[in-house]
Amino acid sequence: MRIAVAANGADDEDETFVVEAERLGADSVWMAEAWGFDALTPLAFLAAKTSRIRLATGIAQLGARTPALLAMSAMSMQKLSGGRFLLGLGTSGPQVMEGWHGVRFTSPLAMTRETIEILRTVTAGERLVHDGAVYHLPLPASAGRALRSMAPPTPVPVYLAALGPKNLALTGELADGWLANAFMPETASTFLEPLAAGAARAGRSVADLDVVVPVGVEFTDDEDEAARRHARGYAFTIGAMGNRSQNFYNAAFERQGYGEDVRAVQELWLAGERERAADRVPLDLGRRTNLLGPPDAVRKRIALYRAAGVTTLQAKLTGSLDERLTTLGTLLDLCAESDDRRS
Secondary structure (H helix, E strand, C coil): CEEEEEECCCCHHHHHHHHHHHHHCCCEEEECCCCCCCCHHHHHHHHCCCCCCEEEECCEECCCCCHHHHHHHHHHHHHHCCCCEEEEEECCCHHHHHHHHCCCCCCHHHHHHHHHHHHHHHHCCCCCCEECCCCEECCCCCCCCCCCCCCCCCCCCEEEECCCHHHHHHHHHHCCEEECCCCCHHHCHHHHHHHHHHHHHCCCCHHHCEEEEEEEEEECCCHHHHHHHHHHHHHHHHHHCCCCCCCHHHHHHHHHHHHHHHHHHHHHHHCCCHHHHHHHCCHHHHHHCCEEECHHHHHHHHHHHHHCCCCEEEEECCCCHHHHHHHHHHHHHHHHHHHHHHC
């Protein structure tokens, strides 16, 4: 099992953290993109400061760039990093796409499929012609020409952040990896069954994908306190990352048996009762989506993730630089011990 880390930007402390994470043995670093820093520019900066660690967007927002520009940026990153770049993609949501980017949030599934198709056409060095439901290239009745990239063909691994059954099936069919948010190993089949169905359409299995699960990591003797803190943090996800009729995280939690809970949290949040909403989040959501507790407890959780088919744990670490690196080192040691036992 590989260990990845998440980074927030490219200031001096982030640079030091990533350089030290590479030295300790972290496999990849993932850069988020919301409505602050973009995901690609900080990775280009980190590419110049590192030599081995893989550099991944987690996630670049579909629709924020044209597919061709996304392919150009990905090829640039692959060249600059010496082949270490991973392109993590996701549709985000209507609040961000329509409020921040001014792009209509329509046909996200078709946009995802067509973006990957266009990306692979460009990176393979083929002439770009695409006639889809979302993208028409060249534009009909225009002066546009079917162009071929001036850059040499450059393979780019594609990872998709997917929560719903249809998007999971698409991930299984087309992607090189899956970013598994809201994932709990106890209810892994909720995600893995549609993922496997999509993979079967392409003549492969889930084992052919890199399954990347983001997890908060804390080594503590008070597991319940840490779980409660992390559970309370989900109040924003449940209450604000969507609306009453459409919240992808809530739908994912509902399919895992927490429908009544997330509906109650959402109603409290939307009513302005944010502290009560945080108190109402089930403890299991904090406990089962993270690695919390003393080393022995974390070791057992790692075994559950491994048994569920997870191949990469993306560690989300908090605290000072020294605290984050100490936690990362302990996590890497636990995973190495687990590997030794299996062999």
